[in-house]
Amino acid sequence: MTNRNAVKDRIRQCLGIAKRNTLPLCLALMAIDxxxxxxxxxxxxxxxxxxxxxxxxxxxxxxxxxxxxxxxxNEFIMVIFAPPKGAKIALERIFKAFTNREITCNENTVIPCQGKIGFTEVQPNEHMNACLDRIEQALHRSRKSDRFFVFLK
Structure with missing residues (x-):
């Protein structure tokens, strides 16, 4: 179902929009264990x-x-047009929505949600791959700790 090239193209578009309009932009990667x-x-x-x-x-x-x-x-990528503080607020809403949430996959399979998120702020003129690497590192740190999400600059 995922087409990473299409998703990367959309991220590139968002990076361009943010750059042209001098908007803050954060990327986040959420894993549902x-x-x-x-x-x-x-x-x-x-x-x-x-x-x-x-x-x-x-x-x-x-x-x-x-x-x-x-x-x-088990991962979802998010593009958030906000500075880190605003992105954190949105990510906290997502955390609350997924706390005590179960996913029913079929009649016999219910998954209790336990998500982790890594996120970063896109720096001016930064290459998309650097941002993607950083959110993967942040997600890895989140998984290794007891923290719901980790921010990496």
């Missing part, structure tokens, strides 16, 4: 439905200008 294993155990149509529902639920906690996409495995 155990989701990838559960999705592998069911039919493709149901997998896509679950992912679309999760994307919609995450998007409901972001502003209209922000967006989220499935990144693969």
């Amino acid at each position: 155990g989701l990838d294993l559960r999705l592998q155990q069911q039919e493709k149509e149901k997998t896509e439905q679950v992912l679309l529902e999760l994307i919609e639920e995450i998007q409901d906690n972001l502003r209209e200008s922000d967006w989220v996409a499935y990144w693969g495995n």
